[in-house]
Amino acid sequence: MTRSIQQLFDLSGKTALVTGGSRGLGLQLAQALGEAGARIILSSRKSEDLMESATELKAAGIDVDWIAADCSKEADIRMLADEAIKRLGHVDILVNNAGAAWGAPAEDHPVEAWDKVMNLNIRGYFILSQHVAKNSMIQRKAGRIINVASIAGLGGNPPDMTTVAYNTSKGAVINFTRALACEWGKYSITVNAICPGFFPSKMTMGTLKALGEEKLAAHAPLGRLGDDEDLKGLCVLFASDAGKHMTGQWVAVDGGVSVVTGG
Secondary structure, three states: OOOOHHHHHOOOOOEEEEEOOOOHHHHHHHHHHHHOOOEEEEEEOOHHHHHHHHHHHHHOOOOEEEEEOOOOOHHHHHHHHHHHHHHHOOOOEEEEOOOOOOOEOHHHOOHHHHHHHHHHHHHHHHHHHHHHHHHHHHHHOOEEEEEEOOHHHHOOOOOOOOEHHHHHHHHHHHHHHHHHHHHHHHHOEEEEEEEEOOOOOOOOHHHHHHHOHHHHHHOOOOOOOOOOOOOHHHHHHHHOHHHOOOOOOEEEEOOOHHHHHOO
């Protein structure tokens, strides 16, 4: 007999590691997984932010712990993976969300800033996925990896947006997702990507201020920016058995912006 829809989306007994999870989109994703029943480990660079977010999630009845780590540094990434596996026993769900952006005209973009964005936004995703899979998911022949990309990875930007490194890194995340899905399907590991549009956050604050929230919202067929609920459903779909036959996919959550721009 087939399971009910509630059973398919239920994450009770599952474990999840969420990077960049102390605020913004990462915190929203962690909250969604916790509300669906998963045990959560949050990670970001700052202990103070993690403690505050963990307290918020615990107050909502979510089983949560945290580990401070810099996902641009290989030693930190390996420590994070090892410690998460130690505390949780194994990792069922990995959400690669930690990220950075940098705005500068391509002709003047600092190489150091390019490296900073690439190291966190794609190199870090690879190293953490590799370590978690090798030491937990592959052995158990089960796992869900969710990579946070962006609609910025689907194409170019309007001329007044100068984020060549960010766009390049997020395009790489999308193809990383496809390639990894093809390799690790034999281990019953699914790998999918979420491509958010504009959501108010610390990272997007400068762009929203410069271009204006109303102007950006007007570009979307739905006429709005993303909010604190809009990524939850897709995240739980990718993490749960409701999405067990989906892998190598990216889905834009952008109010329709990518449809207009042809992404």
